[in-house]
Amino acid sequence: MGDLLEYAVRGIPVGCVFALMAVGLTLNYTTSGVFNLAFAAQAYASAATFYLTRKEAEWPLVPAAVLAILVVGPLIGVLLDRGLYRHQRTASPTAKLVTSLGLLVALPEIVKLIVGGDSKKNPPPLWPVRRTDDLYVFEGTPFVLDAGQLATIVATVAVVIGLSVLLRRTALGLQMRAAVESPRLLQLQGVDAERVSLVSWMLSSALAGLAGVLVAPLFAALTSLDFFTLLVASVCAAVIANLSSIPLAFAGGIGLGVLQAVLAGWLPTGSVISTGLRPSLPFVLLFGLLLFRRSVRTSREITDPLGGVSPPPPVQAALLRPRWLTNGTRAFAVAVSALGFALVFWVLDDFWVSVLTGGVVLSVILLSVVMSTGVGGVVSLCQASFAAIGAFTTAQLVDRFDLAVMPAMFVGAALAAAVGAVLSVPVVRLAGIYPALATLAFALAFQAVVVPLEAVSGGARTIAVPRPLIGPFDLSGDRAFIVLAAVVLALCSLAVIAIRQGTTGRFLDAIRGSATAAASIGIDPQRPRATAFVTGAAIAGLGGGLLASFYEQAVYDQGFNFFFGLVWLVLVITAGSRSVQAAITSGISFFLLPQLLTKLFEWPGNFLDSRENVPDWWRSVLEAVDPTWAQGVAFVLFGVGALTYAKHPEGIIEAQTTAAIRRIVAAVEGRRSKVGRARDAAESLPNEATT
Amino acid sequence: MSPLLEARGVSKRFAGIAALLDVWVSVDPGELVALIGPNGAGKTTLFNCLSGVLDPEEGVIRFRSEEIHGLRPQERARMGMARTFQRIELFGAMSVRDHLLVADRARHGGGGFWRDLLGRSRPSAAELDRCEETLELVGLVDVADEPASALSLGRGRIVELARALMCRPDLLFLDEPSSGLDVNETAEMGTVLQTVQRERGTAILLCEHDVPFVQRLAGRTYVLDAGRLIAEGPTDEVLADERVRIAYLGRTA
Numbered sequence: 001m002g003d004l005l006e007y008a009v010r011g012i013p014v015g016c017v018f019a020l021m022a023v024g025l026t027l028n029y030t031t032s033g034v035f036n037l038a039f040a041a042q043a044y045a046s047a048a049t050f051y052l053t054r055k056e057a058e059w060p061l062v063p064a065a066v067l068a069i070l071v072v073g074p075l076i077g078v079l080l081d082r083g084l085y086r087h088q089r090t091a092s093p094t095a096k097l098v099t100s101l102g103l104l105v106a107l108p109e110i111v112k113l114i115v116g117g118d119s120k121k122n123p124p125p126l127w128p129v130r131r132t133d134d135l136y137v138f139e140g141t142p143f144v145l146d147a148g149q150l151a152t153i154v155a156t157v158a159v160v161i162g163l164s165v166l167l168r169r170t171a172l173g174l175q176m177r178a179a180v181e182s183p184r185l186l187q188l189q190g191v192d193a194e195r196v197s198l199v200s201w202m203l204s205s206a207l208a209g210l211a212g213v214l215v216a217p218l219f220a221a222l223t224s225l226d227f228f229t230l231l232v233a234s235v236c237a238a239v240i241a242n243l244s245s246i247p248l249a250f251a252g253g254i255g256l257g258v259l260q261a262v263l264a265g266w267l268p269t270g271s272v273i274s275t276g277l278r279p280s281l282p283f284v285l286l287f288g289l290l291l292f293r294r295s296v297r298t299s300r301e302i303t304d305p306l307g308g309v310s311p312p313p314p315v316q317a318a319l320l321r322p323r324w325l326t327n328g329t330r331a332f333a334v335a336v337s338a339l340g341f342a343l344v345f346w347v348l349d350d351f352w353v354s355v356l357t358g359g360v361v362l363s364v365i366l367l368s369v370v371m372s373t374g375v376g377g378v379v380s381l382c383q384a385s386f387a388a389i390g391a392f393t394t395a396q397l398v399d400r401f402d403l404a405v406m407p408a409m410f411v412g413a414a415l416a417a418a419v420g421a422v423l424s425v426p427v428v429r430l431a432g433i434y435p436a437l438a439t440l441a442f443a444l445a446f447q448a449v450v451v452p453l454e455a456v457s458g459g460a461r462t463i464a465v466p467r468p469l470i471g472p473f474d475l476s477g478d479r480a481f482i483v484l485a486a487v488v489l490a491l492c493s494l495a496v497i498a499i500r501q502g503t504t505g506r507f508l509d510a511i512r513g514s515a516t517a518a519a520s521i522g523i524d525p526q527r528p529r530a531t532a533f534v535t536g537a538a539i540a541g542l543g544g545g546l547l548a549s550f551y552e553q554a555v556y557d558q559g560f561n562f563f564f565g566l567v568w569l570v571l572v573i574t575a576g577s578r579s580v581q582a583a584i585t586s587g588i589s590f591f592l593l594p595q596l597l598t599k600l601f602e603w604p605g606n607f608l609d610s611r612e613n614v615p616d617w618w619r620s621v622l623e624a625v626d627p628t629w630a631q632g633v634a635f636v637l638f639g640v641g642a643l644t645y646a647k648h649p650e651g652i653i654e655a656q657t658t659a660a661i662r663r664i665v666a667a668v669e670g671r672r673s674k675v676g677r678a679r680d681a682a683e684s685l686p687n688e689a690t691t
Numbered sequence: 692m693s694p695l696l697e698a699r700g701v702s703k704r705f706a707g708i709a710a711l712l713d714v715w716v717s718v719d720p721g722e723l724v725a726l727i728g729p730n731g732a733g734k735t736t737l738f739n740c741l742s743g744v745l746d747p748e749e750g751v752i753r754f755r756s757e758e759i760h761g762l763r764p765q766e767r768a769r770m771g772m773a774r775t776f777q778r779i780e781l782f783g784a785m786s787v788r789d790h791l792l793v794a795d796r797a798r799h800g801g802g803g804f805w806r807d808l809l810g811r812s813r814p815s816a817a818e819l820d821r822c823e824e825t826l827e828l829v830g831l832v833d834v835a836d837e838p839a840s841a842l843s844l845g846r847g848r849i850v851e852l853a854r855a856l857m858c859r860p861d862l863l864f865l866d867e868p869s870s871g872l873d874v875n876e877t878a879e880m881g882t883v884l885q886t887v888q889r890e891r892g893t894a895i896l897l898c899e900h901d902v903p904f905v906q907r908l909a910g911r912t913y914v915l916d917a918g919r920l921i922a923e924g925p926t927d928e929v930l931a932d933e934r935v936r937i938a939y940l941g942r943t944a
Contacts, residue, residue, distance in 0.1 A: 495808055502807025503796050510793045513782030517851075520742065520776075521858050522768035522797040531804055 007265030008258045013149035014218070015257020016156035018282075021211040021230060022237035022249040023163070024204035029243050031176055031200035033093065034085050035433050037100045040231035041107030042205055043212025044224045046073045047123065048115045050213045051222055054124045065126060065213070073209025074202035076107075081201040086194070088646040094379060095646045097433045101381075102570050102642025105563075108224035109635040119223075123216035127151035148217040155210060160250070163203075167246075172199060225563060232444055233257075233282035235437055239289050256282060283445035290438045291426040321661050333581075337486070344482055355591050357482040360489055361550045363587030364543035366572050367492050367580065368536040373569065374577030375500045376532025377512050378428060379436040382443040384565025386416040386537045387544030388556060392456050394545035395463040395554035405468040409545030416541025420534045428529040443562035451556050462555055465548040481550065488546060492539050493580045499535060500578070504528050567638055574641040576651025585653060593637065597630035693756055695720045695894050696741070696772075696862055701750030703736055710736040711747065712918045716896075718862060723888050723895045725909035725926065727902070729938060732915040734898045735777060738866050741896075742774045743767040754862070769798070773855035774864035777898075779847050784838040787831055787850050791822040794857035821857070828890070829853045829883050845876030849883065856887065862894045863887075869901045881907055902930065914938065 021039060029035045050068035053059040059067075080103070088096055125148035145153070167173035175196050178189075211230065219226045237252035260281050321329065344353050365387050372380045393412035397403040403411075423442060427435050451457050467476040468484065475481045499505055507528040510518040515525045548554040571590060576582030604622035608614060614622070641652070648655040694717040703711040711733045718724050728734055739745040741752060743764040752759055754770060762770075782790055795818050796803075806812050814822075826832045829849050834842060839850050848868055855863055868884070869877045881904060887893055899905050905912060905926060912929045914922040916938040922929050929935060 498810050498812075499804070499807045502810075502812035503803035504807050506789065506793050506796065506812075507803075509785055510782045513785060514780040516744070516764075517776065517780035517782065517854075518797075519764040520768055520774050520780075521794040521854060522765050523793075524765050535804075 004262060004265065007261045010265075011258035011261025012254060013145070013152040013257070014215075014260065015254035016152045017211050017215045017230065017253075018233040018237050018256050019250045019253025020156060020159060020207050020214070021234035022241070022253040023246055024207035024211070025234055025238045026241055026243055026246055026249040027176075027200055027207075028204040029238070032081070032085065032197045034088075034096045034100065035093070035243070036080075036103075036204075037097070037231065037235075038080070038103035038107060039204070039208040039234075040227040041104050041111075041224070042073060042076050042208045043215070043230060044108050044222075044227045045076060045111045045212070046209030047212035047216040047222060047227075048111050048120070050126070051120050051123050051216065052115050055120075055122075061126075068213055069206060069209045073206040077201040077203075077205025078198065080205075081198050084643060085201075086197070092649075093432050095649055097379065097436055098570070098573050098642055098645045101436075101566060102574070102639045102645070104639070105567050105570050105642070106636045106639025108227075109632040109639070112224070113629060113632050113636070119221050121221045123219065123222045125151055125217040126155065126213050148214070152214045155214060159207065159210065163246075166203075172196070176200060228444060228563075229282065232286060232441060236282045236286040236289065236441075239286060239293075239437070256285065259285075280445045280448035283441040283448065286441040287426075287438055287445065290430060290434055290441070322665060325661060325664060341483075341486075344479060350478065352595075353478045353482065355595050356588065357478045357485060358547075358550060359588030359591040360482055360485040360584075361543065361546045361587075362568075362590055363584045364485070364489050364492055364546055365540050366543075366568055366583040366587045366590075367489070367496055368538075368540035368543065369569055369572040370577060370580060370583045371496050371499070371539055372533050372536030373573065374579070375496065375505060375508060376529050376536065377508060378439075378529055378533050379433070379569070380427075380439045380533065380536065381436055381562070381565055381569060382423075382439040382446070383536065383540045383568060384560050384562050385443045385446045386420060386540035387547065387565075388446070388451065388560035389416040389419055390541030390544030391465075391548035391554045391560060392463075393541070394548055395458070395465045396455070398465055399458075399463050405466055405545075405549055406470065409542055409549070412545040413538045413541035416544070417534050417538035420537025421530070423537075424530040424533040428526045428533060440562075443565060447556075447562055457554070457556055462553050464553050465545075465551070467549055467552065485546060485550070488542065489584070492542070493584075495535070496539075496580055499532070504531050508532060567635060570642045571638050573645055574638070574652060576654035576657075579651060579654050579657075581657075582651050582653045590638075594630045594634040597633050598627050601625050601627040601629055694718060695722075695755060696896070697751075697753045697756075698737075698741060699751045699753075701737070701740055701747045701752065703733075703740055703745060703747045709918050711740065714750070714915070714918075714920050716741075716913055716920075718894050718896050720861065721888065721892045721894050722911065723884070723897065723909050725897045725899055725905040725912040726915060727899055727905060727912060728915035731917075732938075733918040734915055735866060736918075737915065738774065738864050738896075738898055742772060742864055768858060768860075771859070771861040772864065773858040773860035773862075775848065775851040775855055775866055775868060777866040777870065779844065779851060781839045781847055781850060784840050786836050787839050787842070787853075788822055788826070788835045790839055790850055790854045791825055791857045792818060794854045795821055798858050825853050825856050828856070828886060830879070843876075845872045845880070848872065848880065852880075852883065852887075856891070856893075859891075860893060862896065865895060865897045867898055867900060869899065869904050877901065877904060884908055906930065 021043065024039055025036065028039075046068045049072045050064055053064040053067055054061070084099065085096065088099060125146075127147040127150055165173075167177055172195075175191050176199070178191070211234070212227065215227075215230050216222055233256055234253060237256055238249050240252035240255075241248035263281060340356075344356060348356070365383065368383050368386065369380070372378050372383065390409065390412035393415050394405065394408040397408035397411055398405055423439075427438050430438060452459070454461075457463075467474075467481055469475065470484075473480065475484050507518070507523050510521075510523060511525050511528060519525050544560065547559050551558055568586070568590070571586040572583055575586045604625040605627070608619060608622055644652060650658070696716075696718040698714060698716040701711055701714045701716075702709065714733075714737060716726070716737070726734055726737065736745065740747045743759070743762055743766070746761060754767070754772065757770075759767060759770070782793065785793070792814055803812065822835075823832075826835050829852060831846070831849060831853055834846065839847065842850065848871075852863075852865070852868070865884075868880050872880060884895060884897075885908065888895055897905070897909060909926045911924065912922075912926040913920060914929060914932075914935050921938060922932045922935050
């Protein structure tokens with residue numbers, strides 16, 4: 001019992017960090033209607049600033065801490081509010097979530113470009129350390145704290161006191177509390193809700209920054225991916241508080257930290273449970289909360305105090321298209337594909353063929369995003385996990401049972417569909433932003449628990465996956481493999497289109513229009529969503545097997561990391577979540593853009609090598625360009641693209657297509673009516689003469 | 692003859708406040724019954740209890756003598772109950788004809804996924820005929836291919852009615868069908884409802900504010916005030932009732 005208490009006490013500092021960010025999330029959601037997942041990225045930005053100033057530039061503690069927490073943190077908050085979210089007042093909660101996902105992808109990459117890509121070992125604690133083993137012992141209590149833990153507790157207590165003084169004793173605090181109760185009433189009272197929103201952004205961003213600086217020393221090195229653990233834990237605490245109560249969010253965060261620490265001490269060491277369950281506790285708990293808390297399912301989304309009526313969904317491009325233009329579009333698609341194959345076989349060299357092949361294979365996985373998120377309306381952040389299931393199943397079946405690659409891929413797709421079916425039971429019942437949170441929790445738990453297992457990923461060993469051999473055709477070369485990938489892509493595309501246009505698609509359109517009305521005519525509001533989700537999982541599984549075969553090995557971090565899943569979702573939603581060509585464009589750009597950027601960034605170096613007399617200033621500019629920027633810049637572009645979602649919820653490609661169709665139809669009809677008008681004019685002449 | 696729908700002693704509370712208290716309602720097959728009462732009387736709550744959006748804490752609801760407590764809205768819809776909404780609920784930009792097609796599919800539904808994959812989900816001639824028939828019945832033929840979101844509120848309400856009719860219901864709940872309509876649209880709605888009742892023998896339970904509209908259509912009327920049933924009977928008698936006048940116009944009137 002005493003041991004347990006000791007473990008519990010050890011969990012408090014970590015719990016404090018969770019609590020700080022959970023309070024920020026809740027405060028911001030209630031006052032501005034944005035569930036800002038990008039706080040994880042902001043926490044990372046502050047932690048990186050602190051690292052840079054404190055450790056690399058060796059600033060004194062106070063200026064470094066002030067810059068990281070009180071300047072950089074709120075500054076990002078102000079930029080996001082003024083530059084971005086203020087213009088999304090009327091957007092749906094999903095649109096705001098997509099924006100924050102885009103930021104979550106782009107921000108860390110921007111930070112990495114600024115601070116440099118080298119590994120940042122041993123982040124400094126927010127407390128002067130005299131010696132590394134300098135412990136603070138409190139006699140007669142179970143408290144033994146190191147510098148970082150002491151800093152965390154002191155900072156948290158200070159924040160709690162400051163925040164409660166602000167909320168309880170000041171006019172602004174009163175307004176913020178009122179905004180939590182009833183944003184619209186507050187606005188009717190003539191309160192400047194813009195200012196309330198701005199202050200809450202600054203406050204919650206500072207909290208995220210503080211959490212980031214505090215949590216950083218817990219990791220061996222500063223990497224942006226570690227901050228997802230912090231994010232999910234604080235999301236979990238915020239969900240405990242129903243996204244509305246700040247004290248509950250706080251208590252939830254500390255409770256989670258304590259629970260995690262107690263589990264660490266209580267579970268037998270070395271077992272699968274202790275190595276797997278403990279780190280994934282926040283994910284499992286979040287998932288469980290979303291599963292079993294009825295209030296989460298039925299709670300209404302908070303909309304922005306200044307939000308108006310949401311605009312009607314845009315018409316799908318395909319619906320606007322007259323029949324003659326449909327045939328034209330099909331002819332165009334065939335021509336583009338033919339051109340693609342011509343390029344692959346006769347023009348491009350091996351390198352670019354390989355890049356393109358990767359793009360075509362990835363397009364299959366991205367079709368699953370179209371299926372689940374675009375058609376099914378379930379914002380899913382775990383498509384990469386389904387792809388991983390497909391890949392590892394394929395790899396294990398080939399490795400252990402000598403199964404041929406193609407049948408193994410189909411088994412992988414079936415297994416992914418089965419996992420998807422189980423997952424769909426809770427997920428499709430959730431509304432609003434909750435499916436995204438639940439699938440994110442699943443993806444992270446899958447990564448922490450399932451992926452490290454030897455029976456899945458092979459543990460330390462890398463499992464090779466061969467290219468398929470179909471009858472007499474050996475597909476080991478990229479030029480042969482791309483044909484297979486294109487065939488699979490075409491079949492999956494046809495399936496997605498058939499479902500979108502079929503009964504399931506019609507029912508899904510009805511459910512999206514009005515779930516209540518759909519139920520009133522006998523449509524189960526959940527079944528079609530589940531169908532789309534499971535089909536999406538199957539397609540992702542198939543694509544995952546194909547991707548492993550393309551890489552000729554199944555390595556989690558090479559193609560299936562949950563972060564990729566995030567980027568893919570953002571990409572497809574940006575391009576057009578309901579459209580097949582958007583998936584294909586996204587898939588190919590995911591592979592092509594980094595390579596094109598690499599070529600671009602390599603150019604200055606090559607230029608300098610080939611020339612002798614270049615002016616010094618010009619030389620220094622060109623030498624600063626680093627080809628390793630390419631991947632980061634590509635991710636930044638992909639993430640920033642999502643910011644267009646609020647303006648074009650149907651997607652950029654879909655919007656372009658709609659505009660193009662309107663132009664073509666207008667042009668054709670304009671010509672027709674010009675002829676018609678001329679005829680009318682000719683006919684009306686005699687009449688005018690008689691009158 | 693046993694009633695088509697029977698609600699006995701239905702009560703529903705929200706946070707301790709009784710929205711419905713011991714309400715008894717019955718509707719016979721083919722009958723057009725009205726439910727009136729001032730704002731906040733609990734009319735929509737009763738509708739939600741009957742159509743399965745809410746479940747009452749007390750009381751029994753029977754449809755064709757079968758108890759339907761706990762059945763979800765979609766299950767009740769498949770049993771032959773359909774409804775419209777006070778705040779209009781249409782499927783966005785979907786065309787009027789597609790609204791009806793979806794409802795028809797939902798009624799005949801089942802086995803959709805594999806048929807979708809094989810591309811065999813296009814509307815059949817029989818389905819289109821059924822849609823056409825209903826479009827003619829309610830007078831929507833001229834706007835059949837328009838997106839429903841582009842129609843006026845009056846036309847939108849008729850689309851809701853047509854969509855409900857595609858379920859071939861035995862009982863139709865109409866939540867304030869005339870609200871937000873002008874005089875002509877209200878008259879048109881009344882004519883359509885009479886046609887539906889006459890030609891299809893559909894029983895209708897109508898929740899309304901417009902007293903002349905109720906007088907024109909309903910044979911029988913229930914009056915709800917503050918969650919209690921205060922009067923019921925033939926429409927003319929009920930409207931002449933002293934208590935009903937007080938509930939509607941206040942004690943001084």
